[in-house]
Amino acid sequence: MATEHFVIVGGGQAAVQAIQTLRQNKFDGRITLVGEENYLPYQRPPLSKKYLTGNLERDRLFLRPLTFYEKNCVSVELGIRAKQLDPDLRHLTLDDGRTLHYDRMLLATGSRVRRLGVPGADLLGIHYVRTMVDADAILSSMETGSRLVVVGAGYIGLEVAAISALRGLEVTILEAVDRVMARVVCPEVSQFYLDYHTRANVEIRCNTVVSRFIGGERVEAVEISDGQRFPCDLVIVGIGVVPEVGLAADAGIACKNGILVDEFARTEDYKILAAGDCTNHPSRLLGKHVRLESVQNAIDQAKTASMTHLGMLEPYAVTPWFWSDQYDLKLQIAGLSEGHEQVVIRGTPSKSPFTVFYLRSGQLLAVNAINSPKDFLIGKKLISAKTPVHAELLADEKIDLTSLIDN
Numbered sequence: 522m523a524t525e526h527f528v529i530v531g532g533g534q535a536a537v538q539a540i541q542t543l544r545q546n547k548f549d550g551r552i553t554l555v556g557e558e559n560y561l562p563y564q565r566p567p568l569s570k571k572y573l574t575g576n577l578e579r580d581r582l583f584l585r586p587l588t589f590y591e592k593n594c595v596s597v598e599l600g601i602r603a604k605q606l607d608p609d610l611r612h613l614t615l616d617d618g619r620t621l622h623y624d625r626m627l628l629a630t631g632s633r634v635r636r637l638g639v640p641g642a643d644l645l646g647i648h649y650v651r652t653m654v655d656a657d658a659i660l661s662s663m664e665t666g667s668r669l670v671v672v673g674a675g676y677i678g679l680e681v682a683a684i685s686a687l688r689g690l691e692v693t694i695l696e697a698v699d700r701v702m703a704r705v706v707c708p709e710v711s712q713f714y715l716d717y718h719t720r721a722n723v724e725i726r727c728n729t730v731v732s733r734f735i736g737g738e739r740v741e742a743v744e745i746s747d748g749q750r751f752p753c754d755l756v757i758v759g760i761g762v763v764p765e766v767g768l769a770a771d772a773g774i775a776c777k778n779g780i781l782v783d784e785f786a787r788t789e790d791y792k793i794l795a796a797g798d799c800t801n802h803p804s805r806l807l808g809k810h811v812r813l814e815s816v817q818n819a820i821d822q823a824k825t826a827s828m829t830h831l832g833m834l835e836p837y838a839v840t841p842w843f844w845s846d847q848y849d850l851k852l853q854i855a856g857l858s859e860g861h862e863q864v865v866i867r868g869t870p871s872k873s874p875f876t877v878f879y880l881r882s883g884q885l886l887a888v889n890a891i892n893s894p895k896d897f898l899i900g901k902k903l904i905s906a907k908t909p910v911h912a913e914l915l916a917d918e919k920i921d922l923t924s925l926i927d928n
Contacts, residue, residue, distance in 0.1 A: 525550030531629030532556025535797035535823035542827035606772040632762035641734030666754025674701035677759030784836040786826035796822035855901035856887030
């Protein structure tokens with residue numbers, strides 16, 4: 522009988538975790554990893570954080586050394602794009618003309634940056650933060666430029682702005698909506714970060730829509746909808762990402778804001794699994810499908826997918842968590858605040874540390890902890906256990922939150 526062949530499309534965190542889980546659980550079939558970039562799988566979060574400071578060596582970005590893949594007998598295909606997927610024949614066609622036959626496939630294709638489609642968007646000096654190549658180009662531009670315009674005040678935009686300000690650049694952030702990180706935090710947290718950046722001499726303009734980029738070959742200014750222009754030497758755009766679903770969608774696999782999977786990371790084709798940013802999965806917390814963009818989701822969902830392949834069905838039901846590093850602030854988020862009815866603040870929201878809890882009907886949905894790792898960990902446990910909590914207890918700093926956890 523031919524050796525079973527497990528093919529992984531994508532070269533990120535989910536791919537590495539799948540390899541590790543499969544081999545740790547005695548899978549002895551062939552494993553092939555197909556990655557579009559020319560590098561072994563590496564960490565993406567540091568690209569908008571410590572890597573841009575210039576103090577993190579490139580080698581430390583890689584998730585595993587080459588020896589990991591060699592010891593685990595993984596065939597690594599780098600710089601190769603998966604071009605076409607045929608679920609009926611179980612064939613994957615690569616852009617170099619080769620065809621791989623698979624017995625089971627894991628789609629870990631991740632996401633791609635959302636592009637800003639305005640005039641001048643193709644000028645030199647306009648950057649996005651997604652790959653190592655992107656980050657290297659930004660570092661090079663920072664060495665020669667002094668005026669930076671950041672488009673978007675989400676995690677990426679604010680992290681890049683913080684590092685750039687510390688490097689001595691003149692930084693302006695242009696945000697289309699009315700506050701920073703509006704999608705993930707409450708107004709009090711938004712205001713705290715707005716004030717913190719302002720004190721670092723970063724100018725933040727909300728309710729500001731970019732209409733075009735100005736310049737010859739290189740960008741020289743950003744123009745907004747009222748005609749005002751912001752001179753600059755470089756631009757970094759951080760307006761979110763979109764799931765990379767093209768391969769799956771073209772093959773007829775159901776997609777809706779991501780590749781649709783069940784709680785066992787299975788697509789509608791049982792021979793095809795999916796994990797990470799590219800997936801839309803059922804959420805135990807919200808009672809509906811969600812798509813998450815986080816390292817935690819990629820790791821845990823890849824574990825679930827691998828165990829599913831091995832016949833050990835373990836439903837994916839992990840409480841999501843995220844983090845953002847800006848200046849000396851660490852924002853840690855657990856859960857999803859969507860649908861909350863009440864916001865409870867523990868501490869003083871004008872300074873750190875402080876914590877924000879999001880509740881619905883006495884149930885904790887999410888926590889934002891600013892420089893408060895203990896509150897984050899306790900909040901995460903309360904969310905996972907679905908422990909009923911009283912708002913006044915969460916707000917009272919004299920009460921040890923550990924006492925709220927059912928033992």
